Amino acid sequence: MKTVYKGVKELIDPDTGEITKFDIISKKYDILDRKGWRRVILTDLMNILEIIGNKKIKIIQYLIDNMDSNNQINTNYREISKNTGISIPTVVETFKALKSCNLIKKHGGVYVLNCSIVSAYGSSDKNRNLIIKYEFTNNNKS
Numbered sequence: 370m371k372t373v374y375k376g377v378k379e380l381i382d383p384d385t386g387e388i389t390k391f392d393i394i395s396k397k398y399d400i401l402d403r404k405g406w407r408r409v410i411l412t413d414l415m416n417i418l419e420i421i422g423n424k425k426i427k428i429i430q431y432l433i434d435n436m437d438s439n440n441q442i443n444t445n446y447r448e449i450s451k452n453t454g455i456s457i458p459t460v461v462e463t464f465k466a467l468k469s470c471n472l473i474k475k476h477g478g479v480y481v482l483n484c485s486i487v488s489a490y491g492s493s494d495k496n497r498n499l500i501i502k503y504e505f506t507n508n509n510k511s
Contacts, residue, residue, distance in 0.1 A: 413486045417470040425463040427453050432473070432482060436489050440499060441479040476503050 375393035382389065418426055431453050436442050446460045453460075464480075467473040472483050482489075483505045484496040499505075 410486050414472075417467070417472050417486075420466055420470055425455070425459065425466070427455060428460060428463045429467070429472075432480070433487055436482055436487075438489055440482045440484050440487070440489055440503075441476070442482070443479045471505065474503065474505070 373395045375395055377390050378393050379388050379390050381387070414429075418429070428449060431449060432442050435444065446457050446464070449455070449460050450457045455463075464473065472486055473480050474483075475481075481499075481503045484499045484503070485505060488496045
């Protein structure tokens, strides 16, 4: 992925006439949108890793390794604990941290990883649609 700074743009609020300046940034994705690749926005993921700590990184690795093409992981705390060798209380604590960082959320009976940070098997359009479907936005921390 390539991030390009496009400059400053002035926008006018149609209701108030107020002019606001915005920095315009473009994120361009590469052509690795084929099945089998996992993509991570490294700076966003590293910020999350700093918050949750080193031992718990194994849980994130497990989630990434076991997500499907829709970024879903059909698992539970006990299964994660068994497969990673990490205690259930630590798994629960890690999930709380991941939810607060907007990396994961529960959707129906499965967990979903935020497609704007980690994505599986798909085009940028598909990931954009998943972000909308799962309601991952910058303001939504649930």
